Amino acid sequence: MLKMENWRVSAEVERDRFLGFTGEHLARRLEIRARVPGYACKLDLEFEDGQKNILDLTAEGGVLCTDIRREYVACHGRVLAQVRGLKGDEVIKSNV
Incomplete structure (x- = not known):
């Protein structure tokens, strides 16, 4: 699982850095451990x-998550991903 502290995302395990698809549904659940009240x-x-x-992230008990489906991925290859937090007029972004 990815984790985010102070808007800095990191992967504790190298395989978590890859989106990839598993199973016949061509989807993956992306989870980021984070507290962003x-x-x-x-x-x-x-x-x-x-x-x-742009995908919505849902907060579920200290974890931000989204399902990444094949139709959300425009092409094969490298993908840059960044978490963006919105609170009123405030916008804060994580590292890429």
Whole structure:
């Protein structure tokens, strides 16, 4: 599982750095252990070909999560991901 402290995301296990797909449903649940009270969080994705996508992150007991499905991924290859927190007019971003 990924973790985020002070808006800095890190992977304790190398395989957590990869989105990939498992199973026949071509989907993966992404989970980030984080405490961000009062923030609505998004996951900003940027693909190798320049396309972008934004996924909602749901807070569930100290974990931000989203399901990444095949149709949310624009192309194969490297993906840059960043957590964005929104609270009123305040916007804060994690590392990439």
